[in-house]
Amino acid sequence: MSQHIYYQISAPHPATHYLQITMRINSWDQDVLNLKLPVWTPGSYLVREYARHLEQFQVSGGLTWQKLSKNHWQIQTPGVDKITVQYQLYANELSVRTNHVDAEHIYINGAATFLYIPRWRHLPSEVVIIPPHPHWQVTTALKPCENNRFLALDYDTLVDSPIEVGCHQVYEFTVQDIPHRLAVWGKLNCDVEQLQNDIIKIIETEAQLFGGLPYDNYLFLLHLTTQGYGGLEHKNCCSLIYSKSGMGLLPKYQRFLNLVAHEFFHLWNVKRLKPAEFIPFDYDQENYTSSLWFCEGTTSYYDLVIPWRAGIYDAKQFLKLLAEEITRYYQTPGREVQTLTEASFDAWIKYYRRDGNSPNSQISYYLKGALVTLLLDLRIRKKYQNQRSFDDVLQKMWQNFGQEEIGFTPAQLYETIETVLDEDLTLFWHNYITGLTPLPLAETLLDFGLELRPIPGKIPFLGIILEANRNVVKQVLRHSPAWWVGIDPGDEMVALGGRRVKREQWSEQLQEFAVGETVELAIFRQDQLRSYPVTLGAPQPEGYQLEPMTQPSPTQQALGTGWLGNLAFCPQT
Numbered sequence: 001m002s003q004h005i006y007y008q009i010s011a012p013h014p015a016t017h018y019l020q021i022t023m024r025i026n027s028w029d030q031d032v033l034n035l036k037l038p039v040w041t042p043g044s045y046l047v048r049e050y051a052r053h054l055e056q057f058q059v060s061g062g063l064t065w066q067k068l069s070k071n072h073w074q075i076q077t078p079g080v081d082k083i084t085v086q087y088q089l090y091a092n093e094l095s096v097r098t099n100h101v102d103a104e105h106i107y108i109n110g111a112a113t114f115l116y117i118p119r120w121r122h123l124p125s126e127v128v129i130i131p132p133h134p135h136w137q138v139t140t141a142l143k144p145c146e147n148n149r150f151l152a153l154d155y156d157t158l159v160d161s162p163i164e165v166g167c168h169q170v171y172e173f174t175v176q177d178i179p180h181r182l183a184v185w186g187k188l189n190c191d192v193e194q195l196q197n198d199i200i201k202i203i204e205t206e207a208q209l210f211g212g213l214p215y216d217n218y219l220f221l222l223h224l225t226t227q228g229y230g231g232l233e234h235k236n237c238c239s240l241i242y243s244k245s246g247m248g249l250l251p252k253y254q255r256f257l258n259l260v261a262h263e264f265f266h267l268w269n270v271k272r273l274k275p276a277e278f279i280p281f282d283y284d285q286e287n288y289t290s291s292l293w294f295c296e297g298t299t300s301y302y303d304l305v306i307p308w309r310a311g312i313y314d315a316k317q318f319l320k321l322l323a324e325e326i327t328r329y330y331q332t333p334g335r336e337v338q339t340l341t342e343a344s345f346d347a348w349i350k351y352y353r354r355d356g357n358s359p360n361s362q363i364s365y366y367l368k369g370a371l372v373t374l375l376l377d378l379r380i381r382k383k384y385q386n387q388r389s390f391d392d393v394l395q396k397m398w399q400n401f402g403q404e405e406i407g408f409t410p411a412q413l414y415e416t417i418e419t420v421l422d423e424d425l426t427l428f429w430h431n432y433i434t435g436l437t438p439l440p441l442a443e444t445l446l447d448f449g450l451e452l453r454p455i456p457g458k459i460p461f462l463g464i465i466l467e468a469n470r471n472v473v474k475q476v477l478r479h480s481p482a483w484w485v486g487i488d489p490g491d492e493m494v495a496l497g498g499r500r501v502k503r504e505q506w507s508e509q510l511q512e513f514a515v516g517e518t519v520e521l522a523i524f525r526q527d528q529l530r531s532y533p534v535t536l537g538a539p540q541p542e543g544y545q546l547e548p549m550t551q552p553s554p555t556q557q558a559l560g561t562g563w564l565g566n567l568a569f570c571p572q573t
Contacts, residue, residue, distance in 0.1 A: 003027045005125035007114060009163075014132050015103045017092040023085045023115055033075040033083060034118055038283035041111035041159065043232050043270065044097045046352035047286060050112040053090040053099070060084040071284065073115070089113060094225065096162075096232035096239040105166030105185050106131075107223070109239075110159035111283070121155040121280075131165050139164045139183045141219045141237035156281065160234045160271075164221055171196060175203045179217050186224025189248040201310035202261050209391060210268050210398055218267075220260070231259050233266030257312055258321075262303035269394070270295045273402030276409050290410055292344035293433065297369010298390075300325075301377070304370075315564040319450070319546040322374070326441055326452065327543040329371055333478035334362040340369060340433045341410075356489025360478035371439055372432055378444050378563070379428075380421050386562035392420045449552035449560035457539030459510045460517070466493065471501050473523075485532045487523065494529070495522040515539070 004026040011019050025033070037051045051071040059065050063083065065075040077083060089112070091099030100107040114125075129138045129148045140163040142150035152158035168185040173196050180203070182196065199220065207213050215236040224244035232239045240259060246252030275289040289295075304325070308318040329335060343351070343365040350362050377390035396416050401408040408416075418425045431437035442452040463480020464473055464487060471493040476483050493501040496509055497519040513519055518535045549556065 003120065003123055005117070005120065005123060006128070007125060008128045008130065009108065009113070010130040011101050011106055011132050011165075014101050014106060017090055017101045019089040019091050019099065019101055019106070019108070019113065021087050021089060021113065021115075025083045025085075025117070026081065028077055028081050028083055031076070031078045033077045035073045035075070035085065035115045036118060036284065037071045037115050038111040038159065039071055039285065040283070040287075041097050041109060041232070042278070042281055043234075043266070044352075045286075045292065045347040047348065048097065048112075050098075053112070055088045055090065057087045058085070060086070085115065087115075094223065094228075094241070096223075096230050096241055105136075105164065105168065107185075108163040108165070110161060110163075114155070114158055116155045116283070124154060125152045125158055126150070127152060127158070127163075129163065129165060136166050137168070137170070139168065139170055139181070139219070139221070141217070141234065157235070159281075159283075161237060162221060162232075162234065162239050173200065175200055176207060176213055178213055178215070180220070181218070182220045182222065184222045184224065186222075186244050188224065189244050190253060195247075198257055198307075198310075198312055199260055201312060202257065202264060202306055205306050205310040206261070206265055206268070209394065211395070214267065214272060214403075229259070231263040233263045233271055235267065235271045238263035238266070254307065254313055254317070257307050258303045261306040262299055265299045265302055265306065268398060268402060269299050272405050273398055274405070274407055276407030279405070279407040286348040288345055288348070290341040290344045291408075291413060292347055293340045293365045293369030293372065294413055296366045297340075297371075298373045298394075300366045300370035301373040301390075319564070323452075323544050323546045325367060325370060326546075328367055329363075329439070329441075330541070330544065332363055332367070333360045334358070335368065335438075336436060337478075338362045339436055340365060340372060343368065356473070356475050359475055360483075368439070371441065375432065375439060375441070375444055376417060376421075376428075378448060381563055382447055382559060383421065383423070386559065388420060390420075393417050396420060445546065446549075447556065447559060448563055449549050449556035450546050451549055453545045453547055454541035455543045455545060457542045459507055459539055460513055460515050461537035461540050462510060462521075462534065463537075464493075466503060466506060469503065471503050481534045481537050482521070485521075485534050487521070487532065487534075488525065490525070492524040493521075494524055495520070510536075 006024040008022040009019060037054060039047045039049055049070065057073060059075055063075050063077060063080065065073060068074050075083060089099060091101040094100040097109060099109055099112050127142060127150045131138065138148045140150060140161055142152055142161045144150055152161065164183055164185060166185060168183050171182040171192060173180050182199065217236060219237040221237065221239045223241045225241060227243050228241045230241050240263060242256050242259065247256060275291045275295065277289040278287055281287060304318060304321050307313055308315060338361065343363050347365065373390060380388050380390060393416055397408065400416065414425065414429060432439060445452055461480060463477040463482040465475040466472065467474045473487060473489050473491045473493065475489060476487050495501060497513060499509065501509065513536055515536055515538050518533050520531055521534045522529065522531045552560065
């Protein structure tokens with residue numbers, strides 16, 4: 001008998017949030033069997049300790065076993081060629097990275113679910129799903145067999161293929177003669193035909209960029225909730241979570257399409273075109289790379305670009321979204337503290353572990369990576385009068401490293417960008433990727449006939465951000481008046497200038513004072529009343545706008561229209 005791995009998954013009482021897993025191994029020929037559960041899932045760079053949800057580990061036949069570490073079980077198997085293991089998993093976290101089981105559906109994330117044999121990771125496995133109700137259907141990107149049986153070519157494929165079980169809706173459509181499915185759990189509050197057409201536009205636009213679709217089928221899994229936002233890429237699938245109320249509102253609907261464009265872009269950039277440090281994945285610990293700014297940041301830039309190119313929104317909307325990203329960058333003090341390579345490398349300990357000081361100590365590699373990609377895109381376009389762009393970088397990276405999935409190093413990424421630009425990038429890299437030099441956004445955009453204009457603020461600057469519905473400090477911005485006197489996240493605001501603080505009137509209360517005025521700020525910290533004299537600073541910009549220059553030079557006009565088209569430079573109405 002050939003070596004074989006078999007999993008059976010059931011949830012006989014889904015309201016209790018438990019999965020029942022049976023794993024059978026045939027043709028085992030060693031005296032010891034090691035089983036492990038991943039501590040993280042590719043695409044989400046945080047050790048999540050999935051083993052904390054595993055209970056009642058059992059081995060049939062009286063075989064002796066012991067747990068060697070948090071995610072490692074060892075079974076003594078002398079002379080035994082067939083082993084059956086059973087365990088339960090608590091599954092009550094609805095996200096794209098975790099398992100969720102309730103009376104309405106089952107969502108299975110492979111990394112959080114399937115034990116693996118380290119020396120057999122390359123072998124195929126069979127998965128059988130037993131729904132708790134006969135009318136529930138099973139939807140997954142795994143290769144179907146029959147009767148809810150599926151085949152995974154290897155363990156990486158199993159991890160990379162989430163499973164949805166329930167009464168969800170499945171919509172089928174074809175793009176470039178390839179079948180696609182959209183599986184939706186929850187009420188879809190938008191025109192389904194319009195949604196399908198917009199997704200098709202995104203698929204076609206990205207396929208044109210990379211020269212075709214690298215799969216034979218694709219699945220979009222969408223969970224609609226009361227509130228939520230996120231996605232996780234897979235090789236021929238993506239998991240999405242979004243607010244169902246937002247699907248019926250145009251700005252939020254367009255934001256959802258940005259999410260679709262982002263996760264779909266990853267089937268090239270990350271799933272096939274990946275850092276060398278990810279080959280192979282080490283499921284036991286962090287997989288460090290300094291290139292997440294390219295993996296996620298470049299993808300974030302293109303998730304704004306793709307819907308615009310696809311005709312889902314126009315160039316003016318693209319500039320509006322770009323200005324919002326620039327606003328976020330300038331409102332994050334951590335841009336002066338953490339470099340882009342540091343943000344990439346330290347994602348495991350910082351990006352997903354946010355606290356009140358996070359805006360002061362870090363910058364998002366998504367955000368700054370997108371803006372650095374913008375700078376590189378415009379630098380290439382300026383030199384070659386829009387005849388080259390960052391598209392050429394992506395295409396070369398795909399051809400050299402992605403198609404064969406050989407992995408790229410930071411040096412190879414640098415060399416590819418430098419080759420497309422045909423310039424020495426040493427100073428650019430030192431300033432903006434490995435260094436802390438402020439990004440020259442206004443200067444670069446001016447070359448394309450665009451002015452980056454701050455929106456003047458009206459409120460004296462204190463530097464405190466309150467929680468949504470409470471008089472409790474959420475964040476204190478670095479170098480702000482409140483920061484210098486020692487106000488801390490978690491402090492309860494009591495009074496400002498002798499008047500009780502009211503959360504719903506916080507902005508209006510601040511406007512009652514003048515810039516440079518010193519006011520008493522009273523807080524409770526650990527039930528102790530404290531008072532601080534705080535001198536208010538000048539108002540900070542509320543945000544930034546991108547507007548065409550009123551009188552651009554011919555060169556600026558040519559570069560701008562070559563990038564954005566004439567529409568972006570029409571007079572404002």
